[in-house]
Amino acid sequence: MAEKERVSLSISKDLVREFDELSKSLGHPNRSKAVSEAMREFLANKRWDLTEKGTVPGVILVTYDHHSRGVNKALTELQHDFPDVVNATMHIHLSKHTCLEVIAFKGEAERVRSLAKTLQSQKGVLNLKLLTSPA
Helix, strand or coil, X not given: CCCCCCCCCCCCHHHHHHHHHHHHHCCCCCHHHHHHHHHHHHHHHHCHHHHCCCEEEEEEEEEEECCCCCHHHHHHHHHHHCCCCEEEEEEEECCCCEEEEEXXXXXXXXXXXXXXXXXXXXXXXXXXXXXXXXX
């Protein structure tokens, strides 16, 4: 059996409640098992950040709170800073406070990584998912 390590995290109560409800409905016996699975999925999905090379096509899905000061302007300006990568965008209103930006891209993997990391760091961004497709 693999050695285990106890960790402590600060997470909003609403997020923990929602996580626990979903993981229970998916049949996870406890929070530790569900968090371990989520961490393995995160690692598998993010490994490309370090290894992908060459031209990659795909989309970046950015969910954000549009009431967060300056987030709309920042996201638009960032897309204009990457004209060699960003091909098109679509804006979707999810709720009164939440929007989804779909950014279609095709570009060098290093530039795509840079765009995604910069988008993720913006105040008001709630979630970012990067999906690549075979060229």
